[in-house]
Structures are given as C-alpha cells and as structure tokens.
Amino acid sequence: MAEKIKLELVTPYKQVLSEEVDEVTAPGTIGEFGVLPGHTSLLTTLKIGELVYKQGNQTFHVAVNWGYVEVEDDTMTVLVETAEPADEIDLERAKAALGRAEEALKQLDSEDKQFKVMECALERALIRVQVAGRKH
Amino acid sequence: MASLKDIKKRIGTVKNTRQITAAMKMVSAAKLRRAQEAVVAARPYADKLQEVLSNLAQRDSSDEHALLAERGKGKALVVLVTADRGLCGGFNTNISKTAEKFIRENPEGFENFDLLLVGRKGNEYLKRRAGMNIVKVHEHLVGSTQVTYPTAALLGQEVIELYRGGEYDAVFLIYNAFISVMAQDLTVRQLLPIQPGEVNEDEQVVDYIYEPNAGEVLEQILPKNVEVQIFRALLESVASEHGARMTAMDSASKNASEMIDKLTLKYNRARQAAITTELMEIISGAESIK
Numbered sequence: 001m002a003e004k005i006k007l008e009l010v011t012p013y014k015q016v017l018s019e020e021v022d023e024v025t026a027p028g029t030i031g032e033f034g035v036l037p038g039h040t041s042l043l044t045t046l047k048i049g050e051l052v053y054k055q056g057n058q059t060f061h062v063a064v065n066w067g068y069v070e071v072e073d074d075t076m077t078v079l080v081e082t083a084e085p086a087d088e089i090d091l092e093r094a095k096a097a098l099g100r101a102e103e104a105l106k107q108l109d110s111e112d113k114q115f116k117v118m119e120c121a122l123e124r125a126l127i128r129v130q131v132a133g134r135k136h
Numbered sequence: 137m138a139s140l141k142d143i144k145k146r147i148g149t150v151k152n153t154r155q156i157t158a159a160m161k162m163v164s165a166a167k168l169r170r171a172q173e174a175v176v177a178a179r180p181y182a183d184k185l186q187e188v189l190s191n192l193a194q195r196d197s198s199d200e201h202a203l204l205a206e207r208g209k210g211k212a213l214v215v216l217v218t219a220d221r222g223l224c225g226g227f228n229t230n231i232s233k234t235a236e237k238f239i240r241e242n243p244e245g246f247e248n249f250d251l252l253l254v255g256r257k258g259n260e261y262l263k264r265r266a267g268m269n270i271v272k273v274h275e276h277l278v279g280s281t282q283v284t285y286p287t288a289a290l291l292g293q294e295v296i297e298l299y300r301g302g303e304y305d306a307v308f309l310i311y312n313a314f315i316s317v318m319a320q321d322l323t324v325r326q327l328l329p330i331q332p333g334e335v336n337e338d339e340q341v342v343d344y345i346y347e348p349n350a351g352e353v354l355e356q357i358l359p360k361n362v363e364v365q366i367f368r369a370l371l372e373s374v375a376s377e378h379g380a381r382m383t384a385m386d387s388a389s390k391n392a393s394e395m396i397d398k399l400t401l402k403y404n405r406a407r408q409a410a411i412t413t414e415l416m417e418i419i420s421g422a423e424s425i426k
Binding site for chain 2: 008010011012013014015028029030033040041042043044045068070072077079081
C-alpha cells in the first residue's frame, strides 16, 4: 500500500495544487468524506465547502466551490470551479461579501430566481470566512 | 516624376503608419502573453476532465444519458469562434472559410446546418455567403476584456439547452487552437453528443463507487465538460488572435521600413539630380558671360 496520495487540485484558471499528501477530507454532496492511501476508485460530486489535507503534522484548509473528485490508484483529482487556500483569502472581503449576501437575501422573495444565486453566494462567503479563520 | 516635396510627404506618411503598426504589435505582444498564460493555466483542468470522462466511458456504457446518446443526422449547429476585430492577417478569414467548407462538404452527412457565431468578424464574412444560416451572433465575448469562465458557462448552457430541446442532433465547435505565436491550428471538434474518448478494452478496470449515484454524477459532469470545452476554445482563440495580429503587425512594420528605405533612396537621387541640374545651369550661365 502506498504511503501517500497524490492530490491534484485544478480550477479552470490554474492548477492550484499538485502534492503528495497523507490524508484528504472533502465536502461531498451527500456528506463529508475522508480519503486515505489505498482508497478504492471513487467518483463523486462536491458541494461548496472546505477541503482539508494533511501533510505530515501540518494541516491545510482550502475553500472549494462545486466540483468533482476522482480517486484512482492513489491519485486524487479534484476539479472545482474555484479554490482558495486559507492564506490567500482576504478576510475583510469575505466578510463584506457575507454581509452583502445576507442583505440581498432579506429583500428577496424565496420564489425569485435571484434567491438561489444569493443563497449560494451566502454559502460561499460563509465557508470562506470559516476557512480564513483557520489561518495559521 | 514626383517632386522632392511629394516624396518627402510620402516618407512622412509611411513613417506614421509604421509607428502605428509597431505600437499595435507591442500591444498585441503584451496581450498575447496574458492570453497565453490563461490558455496554459486552463489546459490541466480541461485535460483532467477529459481523463475523468474517458475513465468513465471505460466503466459505464450508459448511452442513455441525453448528452452522450448518438441521435439521427438531422440538423446540426456549428459554433464558430472568430475575433471581434480585424488587422490580424488571415486569422478570421481562414477560420470562417474552414467553417464554410465544413458545412458545404458536410463530412458527417447532416441534413442542414445552423451557425452560432462568436465574434463580429465571422458574421461579416459569412452573412454574405449563400446557404449560411446564422441564428445568433455573440459579439464582445472575446473582445478587449479577459475571457472569464462564467461567460463560457453561459454560452455552454445556451448550447446545451438548444440541444436538449431537440432542436439539433449535433453541435460542432470550430476555432483556432493556439500552437505558437506564428501558428494556429484550425480545429473542428464535435461538442455534442459528447465523445468520451478512446476505450481501452484490454485494461482491467475496477468499478467506481459513485456518490450519490452514477446518473447524478454524469448529469453534472457532462454539461461541465461542454462548458469547459467552450471556455478553452475561447481562450485558445483569443491567444491565437493576438499571436496572429502580432505577426501581421510585425510584417507590416517590416514592409513599412522597407518602403521608407526605398523612398529615401529615391528622394536622395532626386535631390542629387536637382543639384546637378542647378550646377549645370550656373556653369553654363558663367560660361556665357565670359
């Protein structure tokens, strides 16, 4: 059994990560799941959430937004629309976005098309604030 | 023969032109670098997605999914990506001609074609051709601003909706793929139904665990693939456009320099001739006084 998993984190704009890691926890659509070396082949969708990976004693947090995970032969490929490592998130901006989304939600009807959009924005902002809070 | 003043004026004009073409070249070079970075950055995502898809195809033979299933040979949609602006050599003409040829030759044997155009220049070329049925033109998508993923996603969803609605039986994407500054590849690619790539029969494959289930994963991953392909096509086209413009402006600047050299030579000759004539006149005048 391999000791490490190769984690590849890719967005349409760039390849964010390509590293050997010990353990990954990802936000699957039907619940969070962990991946350790020797995991069986898996294909799943991700929701907005927090992806955590461990490298030795260090733990890293990344805010991710919609995507897929494929696990095969100890390679974990994560395709997401956006990915922001904890130390790249601007906490002030994230909080401002959170405030904006909350404001907009209050004014909108839940039938409105925009409601869903803003709900997603709110969720994204929440996660970003949460992830940014874990900065070391 | 042109007078001295005329030649001098022409040299001035050509110099002005050279200044403009040189400036455009510099601008394109700067834009090209950014566009090129974007293309290179986007490639891993598109490649990975393609990998996942072909892995999927090896395991799952679910032709049932709407975006995978082959349909009849009725109407097809051609999405053609050109630029909004000209002055980039044969860039727009070549790709428009490729699209026209593709439709006329019709290698897949479809009954008829509709065109969806991205970029103003393709429209300018194709609207005057017979038998080209343009249903929609998107301008300003590949204009001065950077191509963003959401724009491509919107276009992707539009195409998918048309396809799902049964309007078309296939969708093709025609664009300039970026190879290098000097070279573009005229690419014709089938966008829908999705072709998941080569299936390697010999390879032993373990079945995936799907979460939540195979159908739902496909339902999300297939439209995504369309969006990503369009996004990539737009990026490649923009990079190619800047590359083509840079090359075109480079040769234009070179031509201008050559012309200035020729004109300067002509100017100097004319000047010398004028001096000689003047001298002759003075000398003969002096002779006659003696």
